Amino acid sequence: MARIYTRSGDKGTTSLVYGKRVSKADPRVEAYGTCDEANSMIGLALSFLKAVDFEGKQRFLSVMHGVQTTLFHVGAELATPEGKDVHWKVSEEHVKELETIIDEWDAKLPPLKQFILPGGSQAGAALHVARTIVRRAERLAVKIEETINPLALSYLNRLSDFLFVAARYVNHKLNAAESVLHQ
Numbered sequence: 001m002a003r004i005y006t007r008s009g010d011k012g013t014t015s016l017v018y019g020k021r022v023s024k025a026d027p028r029v030e031a032y033g034t035c036d037e038a039n040s041m042i043g044l045a046l047s048f049l050k051a052v053d054f055e056g057k058q059r060f061l062s063v064m065h066g067v068q069t070t071l072f073h074v075g076a077e078l079a080t081p082e083g084k085d086v087h088w089k090v091s092e093e094h095v096k097e098l099e100t101i102i103d104e105w106d107a108k109l110p111p112l113k114q115f116i117l118p119g120g121s122q123a124g125a126a127l128h129v130a131r132t133i134v135r136r137a138e139r140l141a142v143k144i145e146e147t148i149n150p151l152a153l154s155y156l157n158r159l160s161d162f163l164f165v166a167a168r169y170v171n172h173k174l175n176a177a178e179s180v181l182h183q
Contacts, residue, residue, distance in 0.1 A: 017080040017087075027143045028078055034137035035075035035156075038130050039068050042163075045126035045170075054173040063101055064166070070094050071134075071159065074152050082146035090151045098158045105169040115181040120171030127167035134160045 012024050022029060046064055049057065073088035080086045118128030138156040141148065171178060 017076065017084065020081045027140060027145070028081075031137055031140040031144060032075040032078040034133060034140055035071055035078065038133035038137055038159075039071045039075070041126055041130035041133055042068055042071070045123045045130060048121070048123040048126060049170070052174060056173065060166075060170065060173075066097070067159070067162070070155065074155055077149050077152045078141060078144070082148075086149070090149055090155050092151060095151060095154050095158050098155070098162045102158075102162050102165050105165050109165070109168050109172055116168070117179040117181055118167070119179050120167065121174045121176035123174070124167040124171035124176055127163050127170065131160050131163035131167065134163060 015021055042064060046061060049061070054060075070090065073094075074090055076088050077086050077090055118132075119125050134156055138153065138160065141153055141156060168178065170176075
């Protein structure tokens with residue numbers, strides 16, 4: 001039986017794609033690890049939707065599954081050393097897909113007239129947390145000194161906008177009120 005643990009990281013290093021060993025504090029590891037964290041938070045958000053129903057739920061879940069898959073691909077790009085082939089390259093189409101859904105869902109929401117505070121339903125609140133994690137992943141990816149696919153950065157940038165709209169959208173579908181910032 002294969003073991004899940006390898007012990008190869010016990011001294012603070014890990015392998016990138018193709019086996020290059022780097023410190024676990026390497027900017028690439030920080031960036032792809034943060035993508036994994038964001039993906040896990042999206043999964044948590046979706047788990048809160050299992051017991052509820054709303055119009056368009058299956059499509060929402062399908063879109064979110066696609067987002068999770070592409071976010072996994074972004075992590076794979078970040079884990080691939082410069083000069084090596086990336087198996088799942090992020091493309092302009094991935095970015096455009098996010099923009100299309102952002103526009104579609106945002107058109108179904110009440111217009112923003114002031115800042116809102118993260119919250120609402122459990123799913124909405126978790127999507128807001130995922131949004132902030134994606135912002136951190138983007139900041140960390142920018143710190144990578146080697147060349148990375150600029151579309152991976154574009155995807156992360158757009159994904160945080162997408163998750164903001166997705167949080168508002170699911171809160172709207174679940175009739176969960178948004179809290180506004182009082183000045």
